[in-house]
Amino acid sequence: MPYRPDATDKRILKLLQANGRLSAKEIADKIGLTVTPTYERIRKIEQSGIIRSVVALLDREQLDLKTVVYCNVSLQVHALRVLQQFEKAVRKMEEVMECYHITGNFDYLLKVAVPDMNAYQKFLTQKLAALDHIAQVHSNFVMTDVKYTTAYEIA
Structure with missing residues (x-):
């Protein structure tokens, strides 16, 4: 069964789409969780394949x-x-x-x-x-x- 992100996961995804360099601590501060559960959520999202890669967007x-x-x-x-x-x-x-x-x-x-x-x-x-x-x-x-x-x- 495919991974279904919950509301907190979706907030994490929105933050990462805006800035892929955010640390787990910075994300945790923004969503109101502590670092460990935030890190675990990010890891779970990455393992699901929703995040394909993290890249730098260049000015062409x-x-x-x-x-x-x-x-x-x-x-x-x-x-x-x-x-x-x-x-x-x-x-x-x-x-x-x-x-x-x-x-x-x-x-x-x-x-x-x-x-x-x-x-x-x-x-x-x-x-x-x-x-x-x-x-x-x-x-x-x-x-x-x-x-x-x-x-x-x-x-």
């Missing part, structure tokens, strides 16, 4: 990744072997931040981060379009980040 613009592109990709063939080859290749592409197998008019949605239009053109022609069985790629360039979050709403 300061890393000269000013251009974000969402690519809709269609494949010519939908055989399992072709899908697996495409997914394996995409996982190796450093520019691809996210990749989803989707329904609708396209097969995949990719989020790509690159320094500029020239870098995207190079990525598109030398990496993505160079893969076997690519039928179409439609690119949508992000003009403004209106909302960006990594935190899920926890009811």
